[in-house]
Amino acid sequence: MLLWALADVNSMYASCEQVFRPDLRGKPVIVASNNDGSIIARNKEAKLLGIKMGAPLHQCMDVIRQNRVAVFSSQYTLYGDMSNRVMTLLADMAPAHEVYSIDEAFLLYPNGLHQAESHGRAIVERIKRCTGLGIGVGFGPTKTLAKLANHIAKTSPSAKGVFDISVLNQLELDALLESLPISEVWGVGRRHAERLGLLGIQSVKQLRDADIDQIKTQFGSVLCRTVLELRGIVCFPLEENAPDKQQIMCSRSFAHEVSDLDVLGSAISHHVCRAMQKLRSQQSVTNGFTIMIRTNPFKPELIQHYGSMTGMLSRATDDTLVVQRLALQVLAKLYRKGYRYKKAGVMLLEVQPKSFHQHDLFEPIQLSNPRRDALMQSMDKIAHRFGREKIKLASELYKGWEMRRERLSPRYTTRWNELPKVTC
């Protein structure tokens, strides 16, 4: 009998920081979003202090100071590398797996497991030993139930990090689902939870037993599949190979507001470079892009401007210079003098595989420009080997749009000169 597992790292970002800072063990740790804006990760101790997910950092400074909470700026280089290590180990412990997010993977056992719980404990132990990170593992007959089991693994003291929902008998399962609110279900967000509540559906058991036609007509086919998954019917299959991105977005808030067009242009150029690099790394081309700039919506006393404008290309491309040139032209149209901009970004649209892109009827057919392809390859290689900061376009060089990252930890695992120091 087929069995799913969901393994996910406990407080991933906070745990990654803690692994390299043994002095912080047992102490509250939080990680701030880009620009040190809001709180995006908290360890157990920080949660106990009542620090909320998504809360603006500056509103929590009292509790942070009083309790000596360790605060880190987010360091995705580190988290990404630690994630790769975890995923490699997990892949080795199941016949098939799917990396679902930076800190979660589904594992699939097509023939089930005799001792799921002890296997789960072996996974937890191995990840801890090899990476220093704690994980929780939930087993169930569908992805949705495995996710729910994972929630129990992490929150129920008796589960101690591993829980198999598939071994429960019908009465036990009903009692458990009755005790869980629908908001714990994967695919039920705040809006759905509110609307379901109005229909009197509050527990997971009630959702599982709800009228499927009513769910379909009132909430759509996605939630309908979720309900079926709660009944043990597999609707969400394994996706072993992450599909190529259909859109690629790069955007950042600025530490300080920006009014100068050249500085905004520098930010846009930088985001175009990053986005195009992502595009090439999945061997795709883009047909166009949207540029976005906006003022600070949290300052209603300032005059606001949210501007976005799309530029379409005559031919799909993966050439940074082509997109960057047009992007700056679009930005110049979008820009309004005198506004204090807080964020800029670019989104690549109509992303498709380079191997079969559509040619323009009115343009001469040209498969690619070998010189430009070589240039792009060289840029990517240099950036990969020596770091993104070593190769830039001239238009990226205006300063003044940096992020705030005042509590950044070293890139312990990916830079030789930032390796953790060991004292013997």
Next chain:
DNA sequence: TCTGGGGTCCTAGGACCC
């Protein structure tokens, strides 16, 4: 002073076609 940055899918409604 200070509020992230990515993504996906689905649906409703309008434009347009014959």
Next chain:
DNA sequence: TCTGGGGTCCTAGGACCC
């Protein structure tokens, strides 16, 4: 009194995820 009946395609917006 009764005012066609199907389609497709596109877009904006809403919901969800981490």
